[in-house]
Amino acid sequence: MPASFNLITKPWITCVTRSGKPRELSLSELFRKAHKMRGIEDENPLMVASIYLLLLAIIHRALDGPKSNKEWKKIWERKAFDKRIENYLGDEKQLEKFDLFSTKYPFFQTPDFEVVTKENEINYKTTTLLDISTATGDNKTLFSHSLESDRMPIESKVAARLLLSSQQFSLFGLARTYSKYSGGDPVYQQSFMSAPLVGKVLTLFEGDNLFESLVLNLLVYKADRPIPNENDELVWEQNIDWKDKLNKKRPVKGYLDLLTWKSRHIRLFPDSSGQKVEKIFITQAYELPKAGEAGYVEHPLCWFTGKNEAYKFSPQKAYWRDSSSLLRFSTKPENQVPPLNISQLSELIPNEPPRYLMLFGLANNKGNPLLWRQEKLPLPKGILCNRILSQHIADWLNSVEKIHKVLNDVMRNKYARFLLTDGVRKADGKEVTRVVKSVSTLQQFWSRMEPVFFRFIRELSNTTDVNGWTQKTKEVARSVFEETTENTLGRSQRELYARVMAGKQLNSELKKV
Secondary structure (H helix, E strand, O other), X not given: OOOOXXXXXXXXXXXXXXXXXXXXXXXXXXXXXXXXXXXXOOOOHHHHHHHHHHHHHHHHHHHOOOOOHHHHHHHHHXXXXXXXXXXXXXXXXXXXXXXXXXXXXXXXXOOOEEEEOOOOOEOOEOHHHHOOOOEOOOOOOOOOOOEOOOOOOEEHHHHHHHHHXXXXXXXXXXXXXXXXXXXXXXXXXXXXXXXXXXXXXXXXXXXXXXXXXXXXXXXXXXXXXXXXXXXXOOHHHOOOOHHHHOOOEOOOOOHHHHHOOOOEEEEEEEOOOOOEEEEEEEEEOOEOOOOOOOOOOOOOOEOEEOOOEEOOOEOOEOHHHHHHHHOOOOOOOOOEEOOHHHHHHHHHOOOOOXXXXXXXXXXXXXXXEEEEEEEEEEOOOOOOOOHHHHHHHHHHHHHHHHHHHHHHHHHHHHHHHHHHHOOOOOOOHHHHHHHHHHHOHHHHHHHHHHHHHXXXXXXXXXXXXXXXXXXXXXXXXXXXXXXXXXXXXXXXXXXXXXXXXXXXXXHHHHOOO
């Protein structure tokens, strides 16, 4: 009997129950019990993000909408998914298309596709190539210490999650592979191109349960919304001659096409039980058109700044520091294009805010993964429609950034300069940077400010004393300065003098903020 692992019937998505216990669910069971689950959980946030997008795509297709705000509200008011999704997944045609190891329709993969050597011999790849955290080709590892050469069978349920995250978050880099389709001639592939969510921050709401979280991010879907949807198809509905379409850019057909974009041609090969994947084929598939090219679209669930520029994830800067823009729901920030789920929700249920705004991102440098992150920003009651609350956030965070600038200037121009030169001549810029980093005052400031931010959000109201919170921020800056300089300094006259002079300057400048 051929190996089989059907995502509709086999448990593979880890959810959290209301009591906080993890539980693996199939697609069918997940939709039946979504209102009883707290959310989706995985140590890899990119998998969580990719699963959310798959679930949203299934809902849109099963409901054929929602086509209007009225339809959306009906779904929201039911408090649980109706039989339409169960009927869609229960259709015999869908059952075969959601099997990882189907011969004809392997889920999110490319049948009749092989990776070969230059001599046209089969060239199986290891499962590590599915994992963004592993080292592949000339790329560096992120968290895992596995290499491309490692032979590592993985459980089929894990392979399913990695398959999704590979299609959404795979980085560009060298491929250097030969591929052939339907018995055709080998075609050389020099490079991999970035998947749709590389360099972007996916922005999703989280509600009180998984049903709410999914519906809160369900966009009105019709011919012209959220993007033009002419001939829109999910990846498992597309009938494409892959040989003719190899490694070509093509316009996005619609929102469902984008949610299930195939950035890699992949085939998974199981062991005899179907419970593990032993080896794979993988190469480049479609590349999304870039800004300015024909067919370019902005991802409706990502934040954009300026002209077609995605809000990017920085390893040095936590998302909450940009909350003055990210949480400004009641007014559109200047030169900002917020995700459509944010603007839509502000109209639909302005007085019923979700619990959190979830942000997912992968930072990379020239194709090398640096850090992935999932952050949750708490949403105070009334934030969707109350301009006063949004302004309070913007005003306070503006003060926080000013205080950080003061601290940075003092550490560089007073503390480091006096420590290096007694203040009588200009210090070498690289040495100044080295001293400031070694003391870690600035890093400690942001670390201390994160819990302050979350406390500020929890206590936010129309009568919040922003000036009072600014004073608390100044206290954090003074405390961090005193502690870090005390802990790293010796007792020489120069060191004590640098600390005293910098401390005086810090107090003087903070009074101006």
